[in-house]
Amino acid sequence: MLLAIDAGNTNVVFALVEDGTIRARWRIATDARRTADEYAVWLHQLLALEGHDRSVVEAVIIATVVPRALHNLEVLASKYFGVDALVAGVPPVDWGIEIDMVEPRSVGADRLVNAIAAHANHEGDLVMIDFGTATTFDVVDYRGSYKGGIIAPGINLSLDALVGATAKLPRIAIEAPTNKSVIGRTTEEGMHVGIYWGYVALIEGLVARLKAEIGRPVKVIATGGLATLFDKHTSVFDFIEGDLTIQGLSLLYDRTKR
Known part of the structure; x- marks a missing residue:
């Protein structure tokens, strides 16, 4: 399954996605100081409550508007799930849409990810x-x-x-x-x-x-x-x-x- 992580200014949302279907989702308050180990303890307990082992996570993708939170989320992916996280907007991840903006x-990242989903749906x-x-x-x-x-x-x-x-x-x-x-x-x-x-x-x-x-x-x-x-x-x-x-x-x- 894919572990999709949306790190916003207020909350970080974690979701297990299988073939485009969300199987489970959890959220935790955003804290840029939170370590990968702290994320792992919390997330592994929730995975177990939903009947999943951490081995079900085969890939991780992250979108964040909190740059300081990114490193620990990437460490979470590599240390506890054994994968290199993809990061929205960072190669090899390409938005795949035209961004008609001055800058x-x-x-x-959350705004562009929303745009991708909305255009795909409507x-x-x-x-x-x-x-x-x-x-x-x-x-x-x-x-x-x-x-x-x-x-x-x-x-x-x-x-x-x-x-x-x-x-x-x-x-x-x-x-x-x-x-x-x-x-x-x-x-x-x-x-x-x-x-x-x-x-x-x-x-x-x-x-x-x-x-x-x-x-x-x-x-x-x-x-x-x-x-x-x-x-x-x-x-x-x-x-x-x-x-x-x-x-x-x-x-x-x-x-x-x-």
């Missing part, structure tokens, strides 16, 4: 929205060319900044307000309205601007842990695909292997 090397022009530490909006045209996109503060980041920079505002859960009114009657209600409906307005407004600029029919694909939370109160998403990044890594591995 292609500056684009996060025809036409696409916008991918990834709800992570940052919320990214990425555009892929009908030919599969990555055109760029938008980087906005993630909703958790926005809430942390709001609470951290004020003396009296409490920490609240990120959830849809139970009251349909957008006039908060308490401090907490006002925060819920501002965080949740404010973010819905951001999503809808930016997608509308992207569609107007693209000028052709566009499909919108949402991924990331909070995608389903917003899907309840907006019709802007055409598809919710929670495993888009892992799918892209699996496709990238198959292309490189061929």
Whole structure:
């Protein structure tokens, strides 16, 4: 099986993939100081809980936006699984798509991996929205060319900044307000309205601007842990695909292997 690793700013996701199908997935908080040995102890226990021995891992591919985390993940692959990890964007791994950007090397690996998976799954022009530490909006045209996109503060980041920079505002859960009114009657209600409906307005407004600029029919694909939370109160998403990044890594591995 393939062990696909997506190392983001907040979490590292590990997934076992067999013939393009995800058999298991786990996540751990991102810590660039975490050693290969620490990863191995944690991961081997989870493999055992799913009924797998570490010998089932025949290959490893990594996408990371945290450069300091890469070395220990590569050591994990070589020391504990006996394979040299492939790294998205590092030869011999080739993206296989046109990156129509002024500085292609500056684009996060996760954004390009998402683009590969989205174009493989859908025809036409696409916008991918990834709800992570940052919320990214990425555009892929009908030919599969990555055109760029938008980087906005993630909703958790926005809430942390709001609470951290004020003396009296409490920490609240990120959830849809139970009251349909957008006039908060308490401090907490006002925060819920501002965080949740404010973010819905951001999503809808930016997608509308992207569609107007693209000028052709566009499909919108949402991924990331909070995608389903917003899907309840907006019709802007055409598809919710929670495993888009892992799918892209699996496709990238198959292309490189061929």
